[in-house]
Amino acid sequence: MKDLLEIRWHGRGGQGAKTAAQLLAESALDTGKFIQAFPEYGPERAGAPIRAYTRVSDREINIHSPVTNPDIVVVVDPTLLETVDVADGLDESGILIVNTTETVDSVRRKTKYKKGKVATCDATKISLETLGIPMPNTPMLGALLKIKAVVPIEALEKEVQKKFLKKIGEEKTQLNIKAIKRAFKETKTG
Amino acid sequence: MMTKKLIALTGDQAAAEAMRQIEPDVVAAYPITPQTEIVMNFSQFAADGRVKTEMIPVESEHSAMSACVGSAASGARTMTATSANGLALMWEIVYITASLRLPIVMPVVNRALSGPINIHCDHSDTMGARDSGWIQIYCENAQEVYENIIVAVKIAEHKKILLPVMVCQDGFITSHAVEGISIFPDDKVKKFIGEYTPEHSLLDVENPVTYGPLDLQDFYFEHKRQEAEAMKSALKTIPAVLAEFNKTFDKSHDLVEEYKLSDAEVAIVVLSSTAGTAKGVVDELRKKGVKAGLLKPKFFRPFPKARITKALSNLKAVAVLDRSDSFSGEGGPLFSEIKAALYESEKRPPVIDYIFGLGGRDIFPEDIKKVYKDLQEIKKTKKIKSPVNYLGIRE
Numbered sequence: 064m065k066d067l068l069e070i071r072w073h074g075r076g077g078q079g080a081k082t083a084a085q086l087l088a089e090s091a092l093d094t095g096k097f098i099q100a101f102p103e104y105g106p107e108r109a110g111a112p113i114r115a116y117t118r119v120s121d122r123e124i125n126i127h128s129p130v131t132n133p134d135i136v137v138v139v140d141p142t143l144l145e146t147v148d149v150a151d152g153l154d155e156s157g158i159l160i161v162n163t164t165e166t167v168d169s170v171r172r173k174t175k176y177k178k179g180k181v182a183t184c185d186a187t188k189i190s191l192e193t194l195g196i197p198m199p200n201t202p203m204l205g206a207l208l209k210i211k212a213v214v215p216i217e218a219l220e221k222e223v224q225k226k227f228l229k230k231i232g233e234e235k236t237q238l239n240i241k242a243i244k245r246a247f248k249e250t251k252t253g
Numbered sequence: 254m255m256t257k258k259l260i261a262l263t264g265d266q267a268a269a270e271a272m273r274q275i276e277p278d279v280v281a282a283y284p285i286t287p288q289t290e291i292v293m294n295f296s297q298f299a300a301d302g303r304v305k306t307e308m309i310p311v312e313s314e315h316s317a318m319s320a321c322v323g324s325a326a327s328g329a330r331t332m333t334a335t336s337a338n339g340l341a342l343m344w345e346i347v348y349i350t351a352s353l354r355l356p357i358v359m360p361v362v363n364r365a366l367s368g369p370i371n372i373h374c375d376h377s378d379t380m381g382a383r384d385s386g387w388i389q390i391y392c393e394n395a396q397e398v399y400e401n402i403i404v405a406v407k408i409a410e411h412k413k414i415l416l417p418v419m420v421c422q423d424g425f426i427t428s429h430a431v432e433g434i435s436i437f438p439d440d441k442v443k444k445f446i447g448e449y450t451p452e453h454s455l456l457d458v459e460n461p462v463t464y465g466p467l468d469l470q471d472f473y474f475e476h477k478r479q480e481a482e483a484m485k486s487a488l489k490t491i492p493a494v495l496a497e498f499n500k501t502f503d504k505s506h507d508l509v510e511e512y513k514l515s516d517a518e519v520a521i522v523v524l525s526s527t528a529g530t531a532k533g534v535v536d537e538l539r540k541k542g543v544k545a546g547l548l549k550p551k552f553f554r555p556f557p558k559a560r561i562t563k564a565l566s567n568l569k570a571v572a573v574l575d576r577s578d579s580f581s582g583e584g585g586p587l588f589s590e591i592k593a594a595l596y597e598s599e600k601r602p603p604v605i606d607y608i609f610g611l612g613g614r615d616i617f618p619e620d621i622k623k624v625y626k627d628l629q630e631i632k633k634t635k636k637i638k639s640p641v642n643y644l645g646i647r648e
Contacts (some may be wrong), residue, residue, distance in 0.1 A: 085431050089261040092433045098261065101430035104373070125529035127394070127426050128617045 068213065069130040070117040073149050074139035077109035079200030083139065084115035087204060090214045090222040091119045099124050112140075112147055119213060137207055138162060139199050141187070150176035160206050160250075162186035162199045167253030182210045184250040193242040194235065201239045205246030216247060259433030264422045267395040267434050268334065268360040269294035271402035273304055274442040275358075278329035278449070281309035281320035285339040286372045287424040288362040292334060314339040318346035325355035326464045328454030330406070332357065336424060337364035337378045344382070350417045351386025352480060353464055356409035357417040359387075360402055363525070363576075364424040365612045373613020374424035376524065376576040380586045386480055388418040388487060389554040391524040395432045398422045401551075403437075404498045404506065406446045411494060414487045415452065423526040425613065437502055445501050488555040508557040510549040511564055513539060517546025519628035520565065522591055523574035524550060527609075527616055531574075534621040545625050553587070558594045565591070566600040569632040572624045574644070576610045584608070584641040603637050609644040620645050 070087070074080025081102040088100035099118040105111065116130045132152045141163040143149060150159055155178035161170050167181045174181075184206035186199035201223065208216050220240050227236040262270060268291045272280070280299075284292045299308040307329075311317045317333050325331040335343065340361060350357055361379050365371040379389060390405060392398045398420065405418040422428055453462045468476060488508075495506045510528070513535050514520060521531050528549035538545040548564050550557065565571050573592075575585025583589065588606035595601045607624055610616050624644065631637055 085261070088431055092259055092261050097259075098433050099430055100261075101425075104425055104429065124432070125532045126618070127423070127430070127526035127529045128615055131617060 066122055067118060067120045067124070068135070069133045070119075070135045070137065070207075070213075071130050071133040071152075072115040072117070072137050072139060073143050073147055074113055074115070074200070075109075075143070076111045076113050078139050079198055080113060080139045081115045083137070083200040083204050084117045086201075086219065086222055086226060087207070087213060088117045088119065089226070090218040093222065094214050094218050096120060097122060097124050103129060112143060133157065135160065135207065135211060137203055139186070139203050141165070144170065144173045148174075150174045153179060155179050158182065158210055160184070160203070160210055162203055162206075164188070167251065180210070180252060182206065182250050182252045184246050186246055189242050189245050189249065193245065194238050202242045202246035205243035206250040208243075209247045209250040210252065216243070219243065259435050261431050262395055262399075262434045263290065263429050263431050264392075264395040264398050264427035265290035265362065265429065266294055267399040268402055268420075268422070269298070270434075270436060271399045271442075272332060272360075273298045274437070274439050275330075275332070275403065275406055275446060276304045276443070277306055277332045279307045279309065279321070279324040279331045280333060281311050281317045281324065281331075282333045282335070283311050283314050283317045283339060285314070285336045287364055287428045288334050288336040288339070288360070290428070291360055291362070314343040315346060318343035318350060321357050322346055322350055322353065322355060325350075325357050326353065326454075327456050328451035330410075330449040331355075332359065334360040334362070336362045337366050337372075340378045340382060341366060344385075347382055347385050347387065349465065352476070354415040354480070354483065355417060356406075356415055358402065358405045358409050359417065359419050360398070361419045361421045362424045362428045363421050371612040372424070374426050374576070375611045375613065376421075377578075377611070379419055379421050380577040380579070382419070383554060383586060386416065386484065387554060388414075388416050388484075388491075388552070390418065390420050390552055391550070392420065392422045392427065393526055393529050393549065395422075395427060395430070396434050397551075398427065399434055399436070400498075400502070400504065400506065403442055403446065404494065407498070408487070408491055408494050410449060411490055412452060413490045414483060416483055416487060421525065426526045441501070445498070484555045488557065491552065491555070506551070508550070508552045509560050509564065510551060512547040512549065514546035514548060514564055516544060518544040518569045519571070519625060519632055520546040520548055520568050521572050521574055521621065521624060521628075522548045522550065522561075522565070522587065524553065524576065524587065527574060527576070527621075530616065530618060531621050534618050534625065537618075538622075538625055543625065543629065550587075556590055556594070561591060561594050562598045565595060565602060566598045568602045570628040571602050571604045572628055573604060573606050574624070575606060575608045578608050578611065588641070603631050603635070605631070605637055605639070606641045607644040608641070614645055616645055
């Protein structure tokens with residue numbers, strides 16, 4: 064791994080992309096890495112396209128500007144493929160992970176991202192079936208870890224426990240962990 | 254490798270955490286984006302009984318600073334926090350605070366002043382208050398925010414200083430980004446800042462004092478002269494306070510930070526978070542054999558002129574990056590002061606200004622590379638084409 068890993072998240076306000084970016088960073092912090100996670104704040108409203116960023120490094124992170132050449136892009140909302148250039152700045156060594164019901168080939172066509180790795184996961188379905196609500200952010204973390212072991216999945220589970228327990232209680236926390244594990248299994252690449 | 258356990262906090266949370274450990278007697282504050290999380294988190298600490306602070310939720314920033322003046326004059330350790338238009342609204346009392354020599358510490362989350370209305374980072378708010386008599390510290394990241402707020406209490410309350418302090422961080426960029434922060438033990442922080450024993454207090458009826466009387470032609474001038482002297486004295490005293498902080502917490506704070514500057518030929522001068530981004534660019538250019546360096550003033554008030562002159566006078570070309578415009582037609586406030594500082598120096602490198610990032614416009618490493626490229630050109634030709642430039646703008 065090069066010493067700085069940069070991830071860009073695309074979602075819509077209210078889907079938890081910011082939370083996902085933070086959860087990943089905080090899990091990495093617990094494994095001894097240096098981290099940074101921040102959202103791009105525009106006009107804040109539910110449904111508006113938003114970006115969030117995670118940086119993970121073995122060394123102190125000095126840079127304080129948005130990620131322009133990400134190693135990994137995670138798309139939390141499938142409809143963004145039509146409206147946002149999600150593959151912008153992603154080179155052939157990059158990874159694009161999308162929450163979608165469509166195939167890898169279809170994602171490649173829509174994003175014009177031909178050379179790098181593409182993975183898909185139906186995170187909305189997973190979250191509806193496990194949590195009963197469309198919150199694709201936590202399953203997309205599972206999908207990400209399947210493709211790139213930024214942190215061991217146990218580290219993420221621990222972090223989810225820590226962050227969610229007080230806010231949403233034991234039952235829903237466990238269901239989030241279940242959704243992460245299921246997404247980890249069901250993510251496809253091509 | 255890291256030796257200390259780090260916890261994930263935003264710049265705002267780091268500020269609130271420092272305030273929790275300081276546990277001021279009084280906090281009077283009004284929430285404003287992007288400072289809101291400081292007040293929100295600290296209010297939670299107060300509500301949960303984790304601090305014994307008297308928390309005063311006021312109806313405006315003008316009232317916040319007014320309540321702080323009353324509190325500090327009565328001898329209580331007092332803090333508040335604000336941003337942008339909030340700072341603008343408390344303006345009248347901001348000047349009064351410094352004039353009354355009240356050691357209030359105020360985290361400021363830098364945000365563009367309206368208008369047009371904008372909630373994102375630039376330094377127009379605190380740069381506008383640069384002549385208010387407050388000490389100003391600018392922070393690169395959340396760790397510095399945390400540490401500078403702690404040391405600010407000691408600086409403000411020092412018997413030879415007695416001036417209020419603003420501890421500035423970049424709105425959203427620092428205030429809302431999560432980073433790994435190392436937090437000192439509570440007892441160590443409390444021991445470092447010590448119990449507050451005010452020099453003068455309205456509640457000390459044995460030694461009555463007057464705050465804020467009418468002060469006309471006969472004495473106003475002498476009082477202002479003393480205020481100017483306090484700021485000059487602060488410049489001499491602050492290094493000793495920083496040394497004590499460094500010794501206690503194993504840190505290396507200074508009035509300015511020099512990054513790869515000792516053998517540099519070209520350098521950028523910039524405050525706050527952009528200094529971090531610029532460090533990465535310096536590293537990259539160094540690998541290519543370019544003798545690039547960086548100067549990050551941490552204190553802007555008092556202005557560390559001697560340190561800045563010494564650090565810059567041997568360079569071949571210098572660029573100042575200003576995150577605010579003074580609308581003088583001659584560049585930003587940092588540029589004016591850096592140039593003035595170099596005027597009396599025997600060796601004076603050419604200095605150019607780049608105004609950048611107004612209203613939260615992002616600045617990328619590519620922008621900073623362009624500045625170093627311009628500096629290389631000035632070094633070669635010894636000519637400045639344009640002294641004041643705008644970076645990352647459409648025109």
